[in-house]
Amino acid sequence: MATVSTTSASFGVSLKPCFKNNQVTGGASTLKMVTAGWTKNVFPSLRTSRFIVCCAAKPETVQKVCEIVKKQLALSDEIELTPESKFAALGADSLDTVEIVMGLEEEFGISVEEESSQNITTVQEAADLIEKLVHKKA
Amino acid sequence: MSWLWLRCRVNFTMNIRCCQRNFCAASSPLVPVPLPSPMETHLWYLVPNEVKSDTLLNQYLELLSPCERENVFRMSGDQLRKRALLARALVRTTISRYQTNCQIHPRSLKFRKNIFGKPEVDWQDVDDRHLPPLHFNISHSSSLIACGVTMNSPIGIDVEEKQRKLKNNILAFARRYFSPYEVELLTAISDPEFQRQELIKLWTLKEAYVKALGRGFSAAPFKTFTIRFRTAMEGGIHVSGHRDSEAFDTVIDSFDDPKNLANNWQFALLDLAGSHYAAICTEKDRTAGGKGTLPMKLTVWRTIPFVEDECVSGTDAVVAIAGLT
Numbered sequence: 001m002a003t004v005s006t007t008s009a010s011f012g013v014s015l016k017p018c019f020k021n022n023q024v025t026g027g028a029s030t031l032k033m034v035t036a037g038w039t040k041n042v043f044p045s046l047r048t049s050r051f052i053v054c055c056a057a058k059p060e061t062v063q064k065v066c067e068i069v070k071k072q073l074a075l076s077d078e079i080e081l082t083p084e085s086k087f088a089a090l091g092a093d094s095l096d097t098v099e100i101v102m103g104l105e106e107e108f109g110i111s112v113e114e115e116s117s118q119n120i121t122t123v124q125e126a127a128d129l130i131e132k133l134v135h136k137k138a
Numbered sequence: 139m140s141w142l143w144l145r146c147r148v149n150f151t152m153n154i155r156c157c158q159r160n161f162c163a164a165s166s167p168l169v170p171v172p173l174p175s176p177m178e179t180h181l182w183y184l185v186p187n188e189v190k191s192d193t194l195l196n197q198y199l200e201l202l203s204p205c206e207r208e209n210v211f212r213m214s215g216d217q218l219r220k221r222a223l224l225a226r227a228l229v230r231t232t233i234s235r236y237q238t239n240c241q242i243h244p245r246s247l248k249f250r251k252n253i254f255g256k257p258e259v260d261w262q263d264v265d266d267r268h269l270p271p272l273h274f275n276i277s278h279s280s281s282l283i284a285c286g287v288t289m290n291s292p293i294g295i296d297v298e299e300k301q302r303k304l305k306n307n308i309l310a311f312a313r314r315y316f317s318p319y320e321v322e323l324l325t326a327i328s329d330p331e332f333q334r335q336e337l338i339k340l341w342t343l344k345e346a347y348v349k350a351l352g353r354g355f356s357a358a359p360f361k362t363f364t365i366r367f368r369t370a371m372e373g374g375i376h377v378s379g380h381r382d383s384e385a386f387d388t389v390i391d392s393f394d395d396p397k398n399l400a401n402n403w404q405f406a407l408l409d410l411a412g413s414h415y416a417a418i419c420t421e422k423d424r425t426a427g428g429k430g431t432l433p434m435k436l437t438v439w440r441t442i443p444f445v446e447d448e449c450v451s452g453t454d455a456v457v458a459i460a461g462l463t
Contacts, residue, residue, distance in 0.1 A: 072305050079214070091218045091280070094345060094355070095298065099305050102314050114359040 057127035294350030
């Protein structure tokens with residue numbers, strides 16, 4: 001286990017970083033991370049939070065997506081959906097997903113390409129895509 | 139049942155070694171099955187409602203990799219967790235049956251995804267290196283889980299409950315996702331129930347095809363290809379629902395990749411367990427001489443792994459709709 005000086009993340013021994021132009025100083029074990037390849041595996045949470053900060057959809061959009069998803073999957077009102085809720089974890093199969101996409105298209109007056117619809121796996125992703133498409137339309 | 143899941147999750151590491159040692163003695167071992175021949179397809183299905191024993195569920199849980207277990211517990215609610223667990227258990231136990239003398243422990247199988255995300259067996263870790271690779275594909279509804287197996291041919295399967303109702307209007311859905319020809323076909327059906335059934339059947343066929351291709355939904359958007367039924371004799375185009383099992387022709391409209399010509403693939407559509415439509419798509423046997431499609435040679439088992447297996451081909455549980463002998 002080692003800690004990186006620039007952040008507070010730590011990583012397990014199973015990772016095999018390739019050290020390019022790095023210096024590992026004995027006692028302090030300071031590593032300079034220059035390889036992007038495994039960096040992203042080490043800091044998934046940082047990436048996610050950066051993504052959310054940049055591209056957060058309006059709460060109303062998220063709310064509307066939740067309503068449509070709940071209706072499609074016949075979820076009871078007690079079930080709380082969050083932006084991170086994954087459709088698959090809620091029991092959506094591929095037919096549910098395309099029905100959800102269709103419902104979102106009708107609700108927001110947008111058109112979703114097949115490539116994009118494959119990438120909609122959570123409420124947040126759906127909301128972000130909707131905002132992007134609505135913005136494009138305007 | 140929720141308490142049980144929690145206990146499983148905490149204790150699974152301790153139970154594993156125990157299970158491996160006593161694997162065959164603990165309950166009925168998995169019945170080994172001969173490999174499918176290159177022209178054969180095998181289909182194994184499991185009905186979640188038939189699995190009631192927590193002990194059995196625990197046994198299945200111990201077969202899963204840590205990653206698979208994590209995925210199971212990420213599901214929302216007991217029913218979805220059970221379904222996710224049974225799906226992985228079905229895949230692992232099914233594939234391990236095909237090893238010689240049941241030597242391969244279902245737990246030791248490794249899986250990976252191809253570059254498009256389609257799951258496949260990672261054979262590197264299997265001891266018997268002379269074993270030709272099997273292909274598999276899995277599908278589930280809320281009440282049935284199925285795993286199709288072939289040798290040397292990619293396979294895609296899809297199962298849907300016959301009673302499944304769309305939340306959207308049927309024709310609106312078809313216009314959004316299906317090809318113009320298919321929309322026309324469905325529009326011509328006046329009875330709404332029959333129309334709904336035909337839509338579901340068509341969905342399973344298209345889904346099975348895309349899964350067989352294994353390149354993701356966007357590689358073959360449903361609108362870009364048509365699946366239609368055509369008898370070899372008449373060469374005409376029928377609305378489905380004809381009595382006799384007939385070969386399919388698939389026609390691809392405006393599809394870019396010449397390597398994936400429609401006539402490389404064959405389909406079977408069946409009424410499974412009285413409750414589901416099941417579509418299976420595999421590559422055609424190229425040695426057939428190009429004279430048309432031979433019907434798919436399919437064998438179907440209903441299973442509760444470690445408990446019972448029943449070959450249901452030729453029974454009411456398997457009723458051919460099209461493409462089968």
